[in-house]
Amino acid sequence: xxxxxxxxxxxxxxxxxxxxxxxxxxxxxxxxxxxxxxxxxxxxxxxxxxxxxxxxxxxxxxxxxxxxxxxxxxxxxxxxxxxxxxxxxxxxxxxxxxxxxxxxxxxxxxxxxxxxxxxxxxxxxxxxxxxxxxxxxxxxxxxxxxxxxxxxxxxxxxxxxxxxxxxxxxxxxxxxxxxxxxxxxxxxxxxxxxxxxxxxxxxxxxxxxxxxxxxxxxxxxxxxxxxxxxxxxxxxxxxxxxxxxxxxxxxxxxxxxxxxxxxxxxxxxxxxxxxxxxxxxxxxxxxxxxxxxxxxxxxxxxxxxxxxxxxxxxxxxxxxxxxxxxxxxxxxxxxxxxxxxxxxxxxxxxxxxxxxxxxxxxxxxxxxxxxxxxxxxxx
Amino acid sequence: xxxxxxxxxxxxxxxxxxxxxxxxxxxxxxxxxxxxxxxxxxxxxxxxxxxxxxxxxxxxxxxxxxxxxxxxxxxxxxxxxxxxxxxxxxxxxxxxxxxxxxxxxxxxxxxxxxxxxxxxxxxxxxxxxxxxxxxxxxxxxxxxxxxxxxxxxxxxxxxxxxxxxxxxxxxxxxxxxxxxxxxxxxxxxxxxxxxxxxxxxxxxxxxxxxxxxxxxxxxxxxxxxxxxxxxxxxxxxxxxxxxxxxxxxxxxxxxxxxxxxxxxxxxxxxxxxxxxxxxxxxxxxxxxxxxxxxxxxxxxxxxxxxxxxx
Numbered sequence: 001x002x003x004x005x006x007x008x009x010x011x012x013x014x015x016x017x018x019x020x021x022x023x024x025x026x027x028x029x030x031x032x033x034x035x036x037x038x039x040x041x042x043x044x045x046x047x048x049x050x051x052x053x054x055x056x057x058x059x060x061x062x063x064x065x066x067x068x069x070x071x072x073x074x075x076x077x078x079x080x081x082x083x084x085x086x087x088x089x090x091x092x093x094x095x096x097x098x099x100x101x102x103x104x105x106x107x108x109x110x111x112x113x114x115x116x117x118x119x120x121x122x123x124x125x126x127x128x129x130x131x132x133x134x135x136x137x138x139x140x141x142x143x144x145x146x147x148x149x150x151x152x153x154x155x156x157x158x159x160x161x162x163x164x165x166x167x168x169x170x171x172x173x174x175x176x177x178x179x180x181x182x183x184x185x186x187x188x189x190x191x192x193x194x195x196x197x198x199x200x201x202x203x204x205x206x207x208x209x210x211x212x213x214x215x216x217x218x219x220x221x222x223x224x225x226x227x228x229x230x231x232x233x234x235x236x237x238x239x240x241x242x243x244x245x246x247x248x249x250x251x252x253x254x255x256x257x258x259x260x261x262x263x264x265x266x267x268x269x270x271x272x273x274x275x276x277x278x279x280x281x282x283x284x285x286x287x288x289x290x291x292x293x294x295x296x297x298x299x300x301x302x303x304x305x306x307x308x309x310x311x312x313x314x315x316x317x318x319x320x321x322x323x324x325x326x327x328x329x330x331x332x333x334x335x336x337x338x339x340x341x342x343x344x345x346x347x348x349x350x351x352x353x354x355x356x357x358x359x360x361x362x363x364x365x366x367x368x369x370x371x372x373x374x375x376x377x378x379x
Numbered sequence: 380x381x382x383x384x385x386x387x388x389x390x391x392x393x394x395x396x397x398x399x400x401x402x403x404x405x406x407x408x409x410x411x412x413x414x415x416x417x418x419x420x421x422x423x424x425x426x427x428x429x430x431x432x433x434x435x436x437x438x439x440x441x442x443x444x445x446x447x448x449x450x451x452x453x454x455x456x457x458x459x460x461x462x463x464x465x466x467x468x469x470x471x472x473x474x475x476x477x478x479x480x481x482x483x484x485x486x487x488x489x490x491x492x493x494x495x496x497x498x499x500x501x502x503x504x505x506x507x508x509x510x511x512x513x514x515x516x517x518x519x520x521x522x523x524x525x526x527x528x529x530x531x532x533x534x535x536x537x538x539x540x541x542x543x544x545x546x547x548x549x550x551x552x553x554x555x556x557x558x559x560x561x562x563x564x565x566x567x568x569x570x571x572x573x574x575x576x577x578x579x580x581x582x583x584x585x586x587x588x589x590x591x592x593x594x595x596x597x598x599x600x601x602x603x604x605x606x607x608x609x610x611x612x613x614x615x616x617x618x619x620x621x622x623x624x625x626x627x628x629x630x631x632x633x634x635x636x637x638x639x640x641x642x643x644x645x646x647x648x649x650x651x652x653x654x655x656x657x658x659x660x661x662x663x664x665x666x667x668x669x670x671x672x673x674x675x676x677x678x679x680x681x682x683x684x685x686x687x688x689x
Binding site for chain 2: 009010012033034036038041042044045047069071072073099106188190196197198209211212247248249250251252253254255257258260261264265288290291293294296345346347348350351
């Protein structure tokens with residue numbers, strides 16, 4: 001893609017896909033791979049937060065929380081078209097390299113959040129929308145007021161001696177409930193999405209977890225009013241992208257990487273090379289006994305399991321690359337998701353969700369579902 | 380003279396393990412870049428760059444984390460790897476030539492249960508906690524077969540001392556006479572390193588699992604510890620199954636190194652070739668198939684040993 005960034009400083013990018021911007025996200029991933037940058041799967045390991053598309057207010061609030069959870073040095077940017085990508089990479093590298101500004105920004109955050117409540121939390125995708133977030137997003141670049149020479153730490157405000165509520169850090173302790181075997185087990189309420197690696201854009205799944213098993217779930221979309229549209233899922237690139245998502249979650253990094261390589265070739269117009277690489281890859285994935293065994297019993301629809309969906313996606317990509325006709329994948333409505341994931345462990349549930357093409361509208365648009373989501377936020 | 384040599388070797392051993400760990404990580408990154416079609420040279424250098432980046436990165440804390448236990452879990456992995464590697468005899472040098480060398484390794488391997496679990500649990504965060512659960516489920520599946528696999532060479536040599544185990548492999552390696560035990564051992568090493576098909580405790584589906592909340596030097600220690608565990612596991616296989624330093628032309632110490640590197644290369648190539656095994660499926664495999672097989676291996680080894688004596 002002709003991106004010239006300094007290869008000695010690969011970025012660790014945390015990508016956020018705003019619903020409807022799948023093509024931008026795929027383009028960014030391809031450009032990042034070509035330039036040798038790395039995709040992060042968690043805020044803690046990432047140094048650049050890159051938003052693909054223009055987020056609505058609800059998603060924007062979650063993005064701010066994720067930003068707060070990232071360690072310094074860090075940078076954040078938003079892009080709506082792929083033309084800006086080269087500039088975004090170079091700007092990110094420059095900002096990260098400016099240690100003085102990064103230090104003073106880290107110090108400023110440490111001072112402005114004296115109790116640590118806002119800054120540290122339990123994961124990438126849980127959110128407390130009613131918390132305040134001073135928007136210190138771009139302070140890193142402009143704030144040179146604090147010249148105190150402080151090490152990068154800035155985490156020493158997290159002392160917990162003043163927190164004496166029921167559980168650690170003032171959080172209530174987990175509830176208990178009977179597990180399937182009748183023994184009591186801790187129960188946790190957790191929000192999956194909207195920002196989670198390898199996850200359908202904008203989907204939020206509020207789950208109740210007993211251990212790693214989902215006992216109850218409710219699904220919704222962020223910023224429902226903003227976009228009720230589904231992105232067109234045709235073409236080789238999106239089929240390969242979806243196939244790679246299943247392979248990534250199945251923990252087969254090698255096959256996922258090769259699929260993504262074919263996707264990047266397709267998306268950058270090198271169709272002949274993509275075709276050549278895809279055929280042997282499909283044969284290898286089809287033949288894998290371990291994959292068959294590992295994905296056994298993960299039903300998505302009657303007579304359709306995750307492996308069938310994976311092979312169908314690869315077949316669809318092959319057809320698209322060879323100009324043959326293919327049927328698009330049937331879409332799943334958002335409120336059909338809970339029934340598919342309840343009773344599964346989180347890994348299996350993630351695989352099932354990755355095997356769906358989620359349509360952002362509901363079968364029956366009830367206010368009950370929305371109300372249910374609200375109640376789950378602080379569970 | 381040998382005592383001085385042992386002391387010096389014990390001091391430089393962590394460095395050697397780290398060099399091998401960096402080489403393995405680098406090879407892994409290069410293979411990954413080849414699959415993904417990204418610059419291979421840059422990927423091969425990535426362990427060094429990543430070290431530099433993480434040393435400069437802010438350390439992160441999580442509200443309500445049990446920091447002490449969390450940090451013990453994070454820094455303990457690399458220490459466990461060094462302790463395991465210490466038991467490996469290198470030619471005439473054996474810094475830890477105790478009569479129960481095999482048990483020593485087993486004790487270190489059991490300590491990994493606690494370390495990985497503390498790493499997942501200490502962070503007070505759901506995804507790492509699930510990573511911890513996954514490691515325990517995985518450990519339940521591999522630990523008993525691994526213990527029996529470690530017993531086989533000890534029975535063959537009629538000693539738990541590693542130098543005796545090496546001597547007993549003249550002229551035929553235990554990897555050839557007890558193949559099931561060797562394979563189970565190798566699989567268990569990748570499993571206790573939470574790597575390859577056993578990497579789900581740190582899986583992408585749970586946002587990095589046990590690695591999820593770590594940044595900066597804490598993350599560096601865990602990543603390095605994981606590679607060092609793989610190296611230590613490969614190195615320990617050399618006296619146990621691959622004839623120790625025995626080999627033509629080269630000095631014994633070099634043969635140990637060559638065999639360790641060869642086994643690491645096999646781990647890398649095979650581990651990358653397969654999808655992850657879900658921990659709940661692994662238990663089924665471990666207890667229904669592998670455990671009877673490894674017990675059968677023990678029976679055959681025991682009978683052969685008794686007949687050889689009698």
